[in-house]
Amino acid sequence: MTELGEYLRACRARVSAEQVGLPTSGHRRVPGLRREELASLAGVSVDYIVRLEQGRVKSASPAILTALARALELRPDEEEYLLRCAAEAGISNEAKPTASRRQQVSQATQVLLDSMVNVPALVLGRRMDILAWNSLSAALFTDYSRLPAKRRNHIWLTFLDPEVRGLYANWARVAQECVAYLRMDAGRYPNDPELVRLVGELSLKDPDFRRWWSDHRVRSQRPGRKEFVHAIAGELSLDFQVLDLRGSVDQSLLVYTAEPQSPSEQALTFLAGWAATEIPVRPTEAAGSSPRPGAAPSSGESKDE
Secondary structure, rough: HHHHHHHHHHHHHHHHHHOOOOOOOOEEEEEEOOOHHHHHHHHHOHHHHHHHHHOOOOOOOOHHHHHHHHHHHOHHHHHHHHHHHHHHHOOOOOOOOOOOOOOEEOHHHHHHHOOOOOEEEEEOOOOOHEEEEEEHHHHHOOHHHHHOOOOEEEEHHHHOOOHHHHHHHHHHHHHHHHHHHHHHHHHHHHHHHHHHHHHHHHHHHHHHHHHHOOOOOOOOOEEEEEEEEEOEEEEEEEEEEEEOOOOOOOOEEEEEEOOOHHHHHHHHHHHHHHHHOOOOOOOOOOOOOOOOOOOOOOOOEOOOO
């Protein structure tokens, strides 16, 4: 079965007949919509749904895919993932993006990060790789400069680093969202070998990740709030925003802020003061330049190895 078929089955299982206004008489062996119910809602035949889920459909028009998304009450990001799965299966004409081997943060972006002394901020790339960061984000999460490049990954740290995992007051909710973000990225670059390696390692080492990955939930990154229990700053309630970096492909700026005059703002200010003395300042290098002799590697570089 293709990823498209598995995704459609997972989406069907999450939609109840009551949710879409259908009668619910009769025993249901499995949760969610039956194939014939989805076919009726989308205006296609049951046989088409069967063949689509089994990967035996050779083409599907945008109108049919949109009708399926509407019948399954998919969010815009979920519909986007459906279309990407169809493109990967070769049954739609949507262009397939290809992942380059290297992502690099510009010097101007690193300077911007370092100037944000009062808010934790970092740049995420494909696979939620951590491409660059400022001192306060290192103080909040971990000193990324001490990690091997392959371990500078937000979802790997969330699941497999005990200290980072213990930061979150509601780890399960945060971790499930991370899995949905990564699944969204997988829909864009399904053949990315580093993503395959990452998913394989997390699936092998963490049963929660393995279970949540199999749920096929997808989600684009959006603003929200996270609760932290920090060893130095104590409890923090921080709002976060994810901003696209224009001109940089697949790079986004993740910024955490506290409500003005709140205990969390006081705690963040204290942590910023601690970071100013305890977190070493890294050299900032222009994109494509060579580090100074004896200098530590810049955080603004991530190379697939």
